[in-house]
Amino acid sequence: MARENGDTGRGETWKKQVDDIKKIFDFKEVLGTGAFSEVVLAQEKLTGRMFAVKCIPKKALKGKESSIENEIAVLRKIKHENIVALEDIYESPDHLYLIMQLVSGGELFDRIVEKGFYTEKDASTLIRQVLDAVNYLHKMGIVHRDLKPENLLYFNPQDESKIMISDFGLSKMEGSGDVMSTACGTPGYVAPEVLAQKPYSKAVDCWSIGVIAYILLCGYPPFYDENDSKLFEQILKADYEFDAPYWDDISDSAKDFISSLMEKDPAKRFTCEQALRHPWIAGDTALCKNIHESVSRQIRKNFAKSKWRVNFVYYTLFSGFGSVAADCCTTPVQLLK
Secondary structure (H helix, E strand, C coil), X not given: CCEECCCCCCCCCCCEECCCHHHCEEEEEEEEECCCCXXXXXXXXXXXXXXXXXXXXXXXXXXCHHHHXXXXXXXXXXXXXXXXXXXXXXXXXXXXXXXXXXXCCCEHHHHHHHCCCCEHHHHHHHHHHHHHHHHHHHXXXXXXXXXXXXXXXXXXXXXXXXXXXXXXXXXXXXXXXXXXXXXXXXXXXXXXXXXXXXXXXXXXXXXXXXXXXXXXXXXXXXXXXXXXXXXXHXXXXXXXXXXXXXXXXXXXXXXXXXXXXXXXXXXXCCCHHHHHHCHHHHCCCCCCCECXXXXXXXXXXXXXXXXXXXXXXXXXXXXXXXXXXXXXXXXXXXXXX
């Protein structure tokens, strides 16, 4: 039987104590593994409801307690239709269990590749949902800091399924103490100011949304190089192009939208609210021409590359960018792919 934690003076009354989590849930199959945790498909015995349970061994948390506490604090604060919800938290003598909303529609890129018809309008609809959710986070004072396609999951397998933002492991609440300056995120999606090791703000999320929108319209990343230092150099200069022939059939409105988010100067970069008002999102400038063949071909070609699936915290920066200690970790698991 689960019981609520007593007040420890550290705000931990939300943890439900349990001797054996399997008295409450039937564990079905492992959905994925991370550096310090495992996510399991589980059915609640009392209700029959299905969840994704993130199982974190306490011994793996030693020295990393603040990271998981930050993730939990953020997840407990938010409730939005396009954000994967934290439903409950259990604690046993040797594990912490995060009971997460189950999303079953798979990853963003997989769904696009599987489609037979895909347009700018489809991409606009996707990005609008992401912008709406991130705008909500920003109003709550939360910066995600790791927005990327792998963290965008479909709620269910239906064609009209909504998109869900997942993985708040690197998220940060503004005003929660130290100034944000940690170099974290995923190579290729991070904003120039992050790589420059300058203090940064929620504008970093807007840059990442711009990168995602770019990829959704052509199937390849705006920045890429096998050499990390050259990759970072491109990002620091905001050195990207709308290459022919891949962008020839894409509207000028879409290009303007992306340029407004992938603006090098964070002070000039569009906020989520500004982006939501752009005609490519709020109007009718997103084209309905089928671009599936070219986009899906490029996605297959470019996103089998494992290096785009590696997170970095304190990534090693080369050739004059300064150097900080490397501490790479695996990507977040995908829930029911």
